[in-house]
Amino acid sequence: MMHFVAKRLLSLVLVVIGVIFITYAIAYVIPGDPARMVAGPNADAAKVAEIRSELGLDEPFLVQFGRYTARLLQGDFGRSIQTGRPVSQDLFERFPATIELMLAALVLSLVIGVPLGVMAAVHRNRWPDILARTVAVAGISIPSFWLALALLLLFYGKLDLVPGSGRLAIDLDPPAGITGLYLVDSLLTANWPAFKSTVQHLVLPAIVIAIMSIGTYVRLVRSSMLEVLSEPYILMARASGVPERTVVFNLALRNALIPLVTFVGLSLANVLAGAVITETIFGWPGTGSFVVQAVYSLDFPVIMGFTVIVSIGYVVVNMLVDIFYMFINPQIRASA
Amino acid sequence: MTAITDQSPRAERRRHRRVLSGDLLAGSLLLLPVVIAAYLAPLLAPYDPYAVDTGSRLLPPSAKHLFGTDELGRDLLTRVLYGTRASLSVAFGIVAIGTVFGTVVGTLSGYLGGRIDGVAMRLNDIVMAIPFMVIALALTSAMGPSLVNLTIVIGILSIPFYARMARGMALALRREPYVTAAWLMGASTPAIIRRHVIPNMLSPMLVLASMGLSGAILTSSALSFIGLGAQPPAAELGAIINSSRSYILDEWWYTLFPGLVLAVCAFGFNLIGDGVRDVLDPNIGGSA
Amino acid sequence: MTAALEIEGLSVSFPTRDGWVPVVREVSLCVDEGEIAGLVGESGSGKSLTAMSALGLLPAGARMQCERLRLDGESVDGRTGREMEALRGSRIALVPQEPMNSLNPTMRIGRQLELVVRSNRRVSSAQARDIAVEYLERMLITDAARVMTAHPFELSGGMRQRVLLAMAFSCNPRVLIADEPTTALDVTVQQEVLTLLRESAAATDTAVLFISHDLAVVSQLCDTVAVMRAGEIVERGETSDVIGRPMHPYTRALLASLPANSPPGSRLPIGEGGAAADSGGPA
Numbered sequence: 001m002m003h004f005v006a007k008r009l010l011s012l013v014l015v016v017i018g019v020i021f022i023t024y025a026i027a028y029v030i031p032g033d034p035a036r037m038v039a040g041p042n043a044d045a046a047k048v049a050e051i052r053s054e055l056g057l058d059e060p061f062l063v064q065f066g067r068y069t070a071r072l073l074q075g076d077f078g079r080s081i082q083t084g085r086p087v088s089q090d091l092f093e094r095f096p097a098t099i100e101l102m103l104a105a106l107v108l109s110l111v112i113g114v115p116l117g118v119m120a121a122v123h124r125n126r127w128p129d130i131l132a133r134t135v136a137v138a139g140i141s142i143p144s145f146w147l148a149l150a151l152l153l154l155f156y157g158k159l160d161l162v163p164g165s166g167r168l169a170i171d172l173d174p175p176a177g178i179t180g181l182y183l184v185d186s187l188l189t190a191n192w193p194a195f196k197s198t199v200q201h202l203v204l205p206a207i208v209i210a211i212m213s214i215g216t217y218v219r220l221v222r223s224s225m226l227e228v229l230s231e232p233y234i235l236m237a238r239a240s241g242v243p244e245r246t247v248v249f250n251l252a253l254r255n256a257l258i259p260l261v262t263f264v265g266l267s268l269a270n271v272l273a274g275a276v277i278t279e280t281i282f283g284w285p286g287t288g289s290f291v292v293q294a295v296y297s298l299d300f301p302v303i304m305g306f307t308v309i310v311s312i313g314y315v316v317v318n319m320l321v322d323i324f325y326m327f328i329n330p331q332i333r334a335s336a
Numbered sequence: 337m338t339a340i341t342d343q344s345p346r347a348e349r350r351r352h353r354r355v356l357s358g359d360l361l362a363g364s365l366l367l368l369p370v371v372i373a374a375y376l377a378p379l380l381a382p383y384d385p386y387a388v389d390t391g392s393r394l395l396p397p398s399a400k401h402l403f404g405t406d407e408l409g410r411d412l413l414t415r416v417l418y419g420t421r422a423s424l425s426v427a428f429g430i431v432a433i434g435t436v437f438g439t440v441v442g443t444l445s446g447y448l449g450g451r452i453d454g455v456a457m458r459l460n461d462i463v464m465a466i467p468f469m470v471i472a473l474a475l476t477s478a479m480g481p482s483l484v485n486l487t488i489v490i491g492i493l494s495i496p497f498y499a500r501m502a503r504g505m506a507l508a509l510r511r512e513p514y515v516t517a518a519w520l521m522g523a524s525t526p527a528i529i530r531r532h533v534i535p536n537m538l539s540p541m542l543v544l545a546s547m548g549l550s551g552a553i554l555t556s557s558a559l560s561f562i563g564l565g566a567q568p569p570a571a572e573l574g575a576i577i578n579s580s581r582s583y584i585l586d587e588w589w590y591t592l593f594p595g596l597v598l599a600v601c602a603f604g605f606n607l608i609g610d611g612v613r614d615v616l617d618p619n620i621g622g623s624a
Numbered sequence: 625m626t627a628a629l630e631i632e633g634l635s636v637s638f639p640t641r642d643g644w645v646p647v648v649r650e651v652s653l654c655v656d657e658g659e660i661a662g663l664v665g666e667s668g669s670g671k672s673l674t675a676m677s678a679l680g681l682l683p684a685g686a687r688m689q690c691e692r693l694r695l696d697g698e699s700v701d702g703r704t705g706r707e708m709e710a711l712r713g714s715r716i717a718l719v720p721q722e723p724m725n726s727l728n729p730t731m732r733i734g735r736q737l738e739l740v741v742r743s744n745r746r747v748s749s750a751q752a753r754d755i756a757v758e759y760l761e762r763m764l765i766t767d768a769a770r771v772m773t774a775h776p777f778e779l780s781g782g783m784r785q786r787v788l789l790a791m792a793f794s795c796n797p798r799v800l801i802a803d804e805p806t807t808a809l810d811v812t813v814q815q816e817v818l819t820l821l822r823e824s825a826a827a828t829d830t831a832v833l834f835i836s837h838d839l840a841v842v843s844q845l846c847d848t849v850a851v852m853r854a855g856e857i858v859e860r861g862e863t864s865d866v867i868g869r870p871m872h873p874y875t876r877a878l879l880a881s882l883p884a885n886s887p888p889g890s891r892l893p894i895g896e897g898g899a900a901a902d903s904g905g906p907a
Binding site: 124231233235236238239240241243250251255258330 | 711801
Binding site for chain 2: 011014015016018019022023026027029137138140141142143144145146149150152153157270272273276277280288291292295296303306307310311314315
């Protein structure tokens with residue numbers, strides 16, 4: 001077991017270094033002169049050259065890369081060209097918003113997707129199944145940006161039920177920052193106006209992000225359940241008098257959800273990456289919309305910092321999911 | 337009296353094949369008219385997609401303009417037809433790049449194993465760890481936004497996925513008795529790969545490709561939506577939807593039609609993907 | 625001697641592209657208390673489906689019709705699968721064919737047995753476990769306590785089959801369907817399991833319907849035998865009669881097909897069989 005974890009950690013380190021290298025190489029190759037951007041449009045050539053040497057941009061590639069990595073290890077991601085503040089500060093300020101949105105979408109997709117999948121499997125080839133499968137395919141086929149616009153048009157433009165953008169009503173203060181997730185914090189502090197406002201702002205973007213996952217989960221759970229339900233041990237349980245309800249929900253579902261862990265793990269790993277376009281459309285103050293701005297303004301420190309942090313998060317979460325997977329499958333656990 | 341039975345996966349599948357699949361039929365019925373119409377756009381479109389007519393700005397759907405007009409008076413039906421052609425071409429291009437290169441990399445990696453495999457998979461892991469959207473954004477804006485660059489960037493970024501799948505198949509096929517037999521008879525590795533490994537991977541890869549088309553068209557139109565694909569005045573479904581944003585409150589048709597066509601395309605690709613899987617290899621999993 | 629299981633005029637069909645295909649045709653059989661009745665036939669003859677009908681566990685889509693189906697004197701022919709739930713386990717139980725896959729791989733044996741016991745009897749969790757241990761020991765599992773905490777993959781095939789026997793007997797069924805319980809086991813283990821089966825059934829006067837394609841085993845274990853071919857019963861009677869003086873040509877061919885009965889170098893008399901075969905005699 002420990003051997004396994006050690007191997008994965010080593011692999012993790014290698015991947016992260018690779019990510020930093022590739023991203024740095026891409027940023028290096030992108031046309032556009034950061035020195036000029038920092039200097040501003042009015043600076044003369046000498047000033048730009050001065051800034052360039054200040055930022056170390058005239059050094060050979062590997063030296064720059066080495067220097068960058070060294071600073072990374074100390075937690076220094078440089079300064080954002082847009083805001084002038086440390087990148088780590090800019091990003092970490094915005095991560096909670098993205099995390100909240102992605103987690104809300106994940107919960108939503110599981111809560112809707114799994115029951116629909118079970119229903120589809122249990123009533124195979126009858127109308128609940130056909131309905132669930134059609135909903136699923138529609139879900140993975142809808143362009144998310146179009147859905148976002150359509151929902152905004154309907155619920156904001158015509159019905160005025162939800163606000164058009166942002167995370168919280170402008171005139172309200174965010175709830176006390178215990179977790180950084182407004183939904184949780186407002187519940188914990190019984191701050192009902194903030195809670196209501198957060199829900200109103202959260203519901204549409206979360207649905208837009210969730211819709212694709214819902215489709216995937218419905219299909220996955222359905223096929224997994226169908227496979228499990230045809231196993232001999234399910235037949236034996238039924239033949240031994242175990243009530244059907246117990247067979248489906250206690251015996252079959254437990255085993256059917258195991259393959260789901262991989263997918264949920266992937267979604268978790270992508271939580272930090274966020275949904276860039278949805279955040280932009282809904283004016284959600286998360287890292288996603290921030291990074292889009294950074295790409296347009298060639299804010300390399302931000303682009304780099306974001307990529308590095310998200311990649312580390314991705315690899316770490318994947319490793320944790322694999323370990324968890326080992327835990328719940330007793331056969332693999334025994335042989336490890 | 338028994339003949340020597342061909343036990344390769346391809347022959348197995350052919351024996352167990354379903355002739356028709358509901359999904360395949362539905363998807364084709366849905367998609368075929370759209371694809372044909374899109375590629376026949378120059379013949380079918382009633383107007384010139386670039387013809388500006390300021391007198392007919394933002395008109396609702398009518399007999400003269402079935403989908404209405406946009407803010408420059410251009411006929412929306414024409415724009416959508418040409419736009420669909422663009423979006424479809426991008427999607428096909430992306431999947432072509434991904435599957436071809438992914439199959440090559442994955443097959444070599446899986447079959448040859450060893451150091452090549454290790455390096456290839458490590459590279460795979462790295463590319464998959466990088467947040468897709470950010471890198472796609474960065475690369476496309478770096479190379480200059482255009483449909484071609486978009487196709488190339490997304491195509492390259494999708495290679496790891498296909499490579500991983502191909503590698504898995506190659507690994508399994510390497511152990512098949514007929515591959516060992518061919519090797520024992522002195523067949524060279526390239527010949528074995530060409531004659532035994534790759535042909536037996538075609539069906540599963542086809543399934544993956546058809547399913548990949550839906551993701552490709554959605555992703556590419558999403559990036560076009562934020563301005564990284566077709567540049568005005570070129571037509572592309574995502575770009576059209578982007579232009580429609582300012583007018584969505586009153587000119588709903590401007591957003592509705594391109595989006596609807598886009599959704600229909602993705603839906604059709606998904607159905608066909610499911611159908612192709614049902615016909616070729618029901619064991620892969622998913623619905624049905 | 626009361627009949628524990630009575631089946632009369634049972635037919636089962638499946639829908640195919642070419643219409644309904646009958647897989648079991650007008651089958652009737654009867655098993656008394658304490659009797660071990662054999663049901664023999666090749667793969668596809670419909671013997672498993674006949675048994676599954678008695679359990680109310682036919683595959684989805686199958687259509688079943690029968691004149692009479694009685695369990696322990698009680699008429700159950702109108703009942704749906706769900707309605708049969710109450711009877712399964714407590715009145716009629718199953719010893720399945722595949723010990724490898726008939727136990728839930730992610731649950732400990734103890735929990736699985738406890739679940740079955742509590743589904744059929746109103747006992748507490750602790751009592752159910754005691755009952756489980758008791759039956760494991762009856763099936764000659766010496767370290768029952770360890771087995772209770774084990775997962776199926778930790779046990780050998782023979783052990784798993786004993787666990788399944790314990791599971792089947794734990795709720796005292798009046799009728800036991802044994803669906804080729806030893807087919808997947810080694811020959812040495814087969815004998816032990818068959819002995820256990822016979823003795824456990826005798827101890828409780830349980831009626832056993834023993835399904836098999838192995839005539840040798842059937843002749844050794846069963847009191848009566850029914851021979852099935854292509855969905856119909858072609859011969860039945862006391863084992864000694866059927867095996868010793870077979871009357872139907874198919875039965876004769878089956879017996880002659882036992883390799884022990886054929887001279888070396890000759891072809892076995894039986895060719896293709898199964899429900900779809902509509903031709904008259906053996907191939």
